Amino acid sequence: MSRFLMCSRSDGTTKSYMHSFNRWRKFILQHGHSDIPAQPVHIALYITHLLDNGASYSSVNSAIYSIKWMHEISGHVDPTENSFVKSLQESSKRLTGKPVKRKDPVDSETLQTLCETYKDSTDLLVLRNLTMILIGFAGFLRYDELSSLKCKDVTIESDYLKITIQRSKTDQLREGSEVLISKGFSCACPYSMFLRFLSQAKIDLSSDHFIFKPIFRSSGIAKLIYKNKKLSYTAARQNIVSMLKKVAPHLNIGLHSLRSGGATAAANLGVNERCLQRHGRWKSISSKNIYVKDSIKYRLQVSQKLGL
Incomplete structure (x- = not known):
């Protein structure tokens, strides 16, 4: 008991x-x-x-x-x-009590600039970091959800990825949930980047191993460690934040900037709130509002509607 x-x-x-x-x-x-x-x-x-x-x-x-x-x-x-x-x-x-200073959301343009910078790279470390960034952004994933993904949790369809979240902060009953990520058309397409990473890392999607594992170098070649161990928060933050800072040095960036950035971009583009809530796995619409930073265009609409 x-x-x-x-x-x-x-x-x-x-x-x-x-x-x-x-x-x-x-x-x-x-x-x-x-x-x-x-x-x-x-x-x-x-x-x-x-x-x-x-x-x-x-x-x-x-x-x-x-x-x-x-x-x-x-x-x-x-x-x-x-x-x-x-x-x-x-x-x-x-x-x-001190005012909460939340991390700035990243946007699609920043990610496209980042991916354009590394478009010809075959380094496994770079591909792993880019894949984590794009999947986290497009799937509104918390870091714990992203790092806990195992190979068997991802299904590749013809034009989208189906990701099964086995457990998350808001899923106390461990019912699991699915996140669908569509195939894109730019250099920052999460679908294409995921396939590049799989190919370079020689990952078998039927295995029970974590997808995003630490990397070691042997004879100058980067490889995933053989042990089934997920990437730590500290290592991910160091790798991902430093990479994002190269193209967005003015932003206050953290790992949560990916989830916040994806939610902000979708909300400002008018995505249906019910779909937005389901995609982000929020219990309520109000919970979603913490992550969304309204654009100036949308904020100006309030006073524009006053007819002054």
């Missing part, structure tokens, strides 16, 4: 909560008191301790929610409902 109770949250959330709760446990045990069940006044003092040491609003939130969760699955009364705890949580938001 304990194992099932721990699965009430996603793996990432559980890991984060356990880390925060262990920090609370270490603190309160050093002061000779109980971590479970905890006294509300002790939690309030712990939050005060975090704020005194410069903790962020996110850290305070994580501490409170981890304590709340552990008490709930242990069958104890939730001590975080105390008014002191709630007031301190609000205080942390006001005192330490």
